[in-house]
Amino acid sequence: MPRLLAVLIALLALAPAGAGAMQVDPPPVATAPEVDPPIAWRDSRAVGMPYAGRLVDGVRLPSEGRDFWTYDWGLRAAPNRPWRRWGTDGLVQTVLDVLHDYRAAHPEAPRVGVADLSRPHGGRFGKNFGGLGHSSHQNGLDVDLLYPRRDGLERRAWAPELVDQRLSQELVDRFVDAGAVYVFTGPRLRLRGPRKVVVRLSHHDDHMHVRVRP
Ligand SMILES: [Zn+2]
Numbered sequence: 535m536p537r538l539l540a541v542l543i544a545l546l547a548l549a550p551a552g553a554g555a556m557q558v559d560p561p562p563v564a565t566a567p568e569v570d571p572p573i574a575w576r577d578s579r580a581v582g583m584p585y586a587g588r589l590v591d592g593v594r595l596p597s598e599g600r601d602f603w604t605y606d607w608g609l610r611a612a613p614n615r616p617w618r619r620w621g622t623d624g625l626v627q628t629v630l631d632v633l634h635d636y637r638a639a640h641p642e643a644p645r646v647g648v649a650d651l652s653r654p655h656g657g658r659f660g661k662n663f664g665g666l667g668h669s670s671h672q673n674g675l676d677v678d679l680l681y682p683r684r685d686g687l688e689r690r691a692w693a694p695e696l697v698d699q700r701l702s703q704e705l706v707d708r709f710v711d712a713g714a715v716y717v718f719t720g721p722r723l724r725l726r727g728p729r730k731v732v733v734r735l736s737h738h739d740d741h742m743h744v745r746v747r748p
Contacts (some may be wrong), residue, residue: 566645570630571596578622580673580748581656587673589656592620595648601633603688605649605680608664612688614649618663621651622674625746629677632708643701644688647680649741666737675715675748678741679705681723694722694739702742706732709744718743 579590597604597613604614621629633646652674653659661667670676682701683691691697703725706717710727717732719725720739726732735743 566600567598568600570599573626575623578624578674580622580675582673584670584673584676584745587656589620589622589652589654589672589674592652592654592656592674593623593626594654595619595621595626595629595651598645599630599633600645601637602629602646602648605647605690606664607649607666607678610665610690612647617654618650619648620654620656620674621677622746622748624748625651625675625677628709628712628714628746629679629744632705632712636705636708640701640704642686643682644686646682646705647688647690649678649680651677670743670745676743676745678743680741681705690740692740694720697723697739699724706742709742712746714744714746716743716745 573593573596575593576591578592581588581590594616595604603612604619605612606614606618609615629648637643637645650659650668650671652671656673659668659671681691681697682705683689683696684698685696702723706719706725706727709717710731714731717727718735718738719732719742721734721736722739
């Protein structure tokens, strides 16, 4: 092989793979922490309504834990920014309990992606905060969760065929059992539950929305 060609091939091999290519949803760090990060618990108050309200003395969900990672709709990246991770103590406790029990029953399942809760003091969380925004998520009682993926990756299942329907159904069931008021799921998925609680809603094929009692 001519020497120049050999040098060119060697140089090409050194070029970073995918440099300049569009990166979509880079996966978060796949190693879960061995212990859950501490949480500053306090008694919270959900004021007003989920679509017109605010949050008093909210609790911040950590950026990740043994059973979950977090996802930022605005940046399309993990982890979610701290100001998008506030809820009532009841909501944060429910999410942690459900995800812990779910993962204990399915140790092989990937951690669950938790997307937006509410802002630190609740209030409007519309389009200007990124992505499609939220009409609700205003008083610390709402949380978005990403569906588990069939390939087990800790990434957003952005298309229905990526969704592990069996594990997703189990998550829905567990939130219903935990007393969720609503679980909104996507019309293209086949997730079931009690009528008036598990409701199919457009724009929910890539995440489920859970609302808990105050
Ligand atoms: Zn939502």
